[in-house]
Amino acid sequence: MTSSRTPRSLTRKPPERLFARLLDSLADTYALVLDDDLRITYANVSFLKHFGLKWEKIIGRPCQDLGTPFLGTDALKLGFCPEELSPWYPARTLMTREAQDKVHVYECTLNHLEGRRGAAWTLWSLRDVTDRFRLESRVRQMDELERNLVQASMDGIIVNDMLGNVLIFNDGAGKILGYTPEEAIGKIKVYKFYPNNTAREIKRLIYDPAHGGAGILENYETQARHKDGSLVPIWLSARLLHEDGREVGIVGYFRDLRERRRLETELLRSERLATLGKMVAHISHEIKNPLITIGGFAAQLGRLPDLPEDARRRLNLIHQEVQRLEKFLTDMSAFTRGAPPQKTVGDLPALIREVAELMDSGFKERAVVFHLHAQKRIPPFAFDCGQIRQVLINLFKNALEAMPEGGDLTVSATVQDDDLVLKITDTGHGIPPEQLHNLFTPFFTTKPGGTGLGLIICRGLIAQHQGEITIESVVDRGTTCTIRLPIVSA
Numbered sequence: 001m002t003s004s005r006t007p008r009s010l011t012r013k014p015p016e017r018l019f020a021r022l023l024d025s026l027a028d029t030y031a032l033v034l035d036d037d038l039r040i041t042y043a044n045v046s047f048l049k050h051f052g053l054k055w056e057k058i059i060g061r062p063c064q065d066l067g068t069p070f071l072g073t074d075a076l077k078l079g080f081c082p083e084e085l086s087p088w089y090p091a092r093t094l095m096t097r098e099a100q101d102k103v104h105v106y107e108c109t110l111n112h113l114e115g116r117r118g119a120a121w122t123l124w125s126l127r128d129v130t131d132r133f134r135l136e137s138r139v140r141q142m143d144e145l146e147r148n149l150v151q152a153s154m155d156g157i158i159v160n161d162m163l164g165n166v167l168i169f170n171d172g173a174g175k176i177l178g179y180t181p182e183e184a185i186g187k188i189k190v191y192k193f194y195p196n197n198t199a200r201e202i203k204r205l206i207y208d209p210a211h212g213g214a215g216i217l218e219n220y221e222t223q224a225r226h227k228d229g230s231l232v233p234i235w236l237s238a239r240l241l242h243e244d245g246r247e248v249g250i251v252g253y254f255r256d257l258r259e260r261r262r263l264e265t266e267l268l269r270s271e272r273l274a275t276l277g278k279m280v281a282h283i284s285h286e287i288k289n290p291l292i293t294i295g296g297f298a299a300q301l302g303r304l305p306d307l308p309e310d311a312r313r314r315l316n317l318i319h320q321e322v323q324r325l326e327k328f329l330t331d332m333s334a335f336t337r338g339a340p341p342q343k344t345v346g347d348l349p350a351l352i353r354e355v356a357e358l359m360d361s362g363f364k365e366r367a368v369v370f371h372l373h374a375q376k377r378i379p380p381f382a383f384d385c386g387q388i389r390q391v392l393i394n395l396f397k398n399a400l401e402a403m404p405e406g407g408d409l410t411v412s413a414t415v416q417d418d419d420l421v422l423k424i425t426d427t428g429h430g431i432p433p434e435q436l437h438n439l440f441t442p443f444f445t446t447k448p449g450g451t452g453l454g455l456i457i458c459r460g461l462i463a464q465h466q467g468e469i470t471i472e473s474v475v476d477r478g479t480t481c482t483i484r485l486p487i488v489s490a
């Protein structure tokens with residue numbers, strides 16, 4: 001009678017057969033249903049099969065009676081169930097069990113279900129998660145030699161389990177990605193080291209036989225994400241790790257491509273310069289002779305008596321412009337010719353002083369004060385005096401041109417390791433950051449009458465001495481040009 005008044009939805013309970021069928025359909029979950037007294041009222045098919053038990057033997061038995069011993073996290077021997085199951089028993093625990101000399105790890109979940117008339121049921125389900133922990137224990141067992149091999153690798157090496165937990169993260173990986181192994185291992189999921197969907201794509205390619213074979217990915221060019229958020233181009237090889245035929249993890253080896261990219265750009269540039277050089281040589285040759293004729297005649301005509309003043313002025317202008325063009329051509333061929341240096345042992349500070357004297361009138365004109373700080377004992381070394389003079393002139397000129405209102409031009413010469421380090425610092429207007437990477441591009445200039453060849457000539461000449469030239473600058477503060485020359489004793 002009462003039931004007819006209760007809404008149907010409340011009285012409806014899943015038919016018991018259906019409930020049993022549902023539990024039986026869970027292939028990877030071993031489920032046990034216990035009543036109020038912790039007696040077994042149901043065990044699903046997977047459970048019986050996995051633990052090798054017969055239904056008739058366990059039905060109605062207290063679950064503690066089941067023989068299979070488990071070990072709790074505190075190494076306590078447990079039965080299937082602890083003596084007492086109460087709502088405050090942890091809902092999810094890990095237990096281990098030894099069978100056939102193998103340790104299995106299970107994740108156990110408890111669900112308390114209120115039944116009708118206050119009867120309580122407990123659903124006790126276990127999942128075998130041994131695979132997840134197998135690789136980890138293998139990693140723990142790695143011997144010192146293996147550890148050292150991984151550590152010493154220049155490549156980045158990361159090993160992760162199938163859930164993406166990082167188990168190995170060597171120093172090489174640290175250098176490329178910016179994390180310490182302590183920050184990465186067990187704390188960061190491996191996909192975090194890649195932008196957006198890259199990790200998923202990598203995983204797909206590992207399984208795709210077209211990329212080095214199934215389970216292998218060879219030399220794949222992609223990007224990793226550095227701790228600071230920047231993207232690093234890398235070369236990645238990866239392999240699936242198996243144990244007993246099961247996939248347990250992935251090992252990735254990767255190499256930083258930044259240096260390689262830089263060299264490629266450099267090579268491209270030097271190729272371009274070489275082509276440019278040939279063109280310039282050809283053009284100069286074609287232009288120079290007529291230019292000399294034009295300039296020569298203009299000068300001659302300009303000296304004629306009885307010339308109207310206006311004509312003389314224009315002829316002078318022709319002569320001056322022709323001279324400017326000639327100088328431009330000389331500059332161009334200087335940087336493209338690249339004559340091998342004629343090195344002799346010389347006194348570099350003396351050369352610096354000489355160039356400063358040469359330009360003294362220019363310094364005075366612009367109220368620029370010159371300072372030289374040379375380290376006391378600079379070992380004599382061999383360099384091409386003419387070429388280094390050219391470098392100094394170009395750099396001093398740039399410094400002067402950056403200080404129209406005056407300032408300081410400071411040159412320091414020190415020995416660091418096996419290099420002579422020259423720093424040429426001005427207090428001029430500086431270079432905006434977006435222009436810094438253009439400085440060594442031929443014809444890049446911000447000056448109305450500039451050729452944009454001064455710095456590239458310097459770089460060519462310094463390179464001929466196996467040296468390096470770099471420029472740092474802060475707008476409105478000034479610019480420092482650093483030259484490193486290897487000291488090769490003659």
Ligand code: ADP
Pocket residue numbers: 394398399402426428429430431439444445446447449450451452453454455456479
């Ligand atoms: P140019 O002097 O003919 O312009 P360079 O190759 O010597 O050619 O220099 C290229 C450009 O680099 C200059 O136009 C200028 O913008 C910048 N630059 C070089 N040296 C300095 C400096 N000391 N201070 C500020 N800007 C500089």
Ligand code: MG
Pocket residue numbers: 394397398454455
């Ligand atoms: Mg210049």
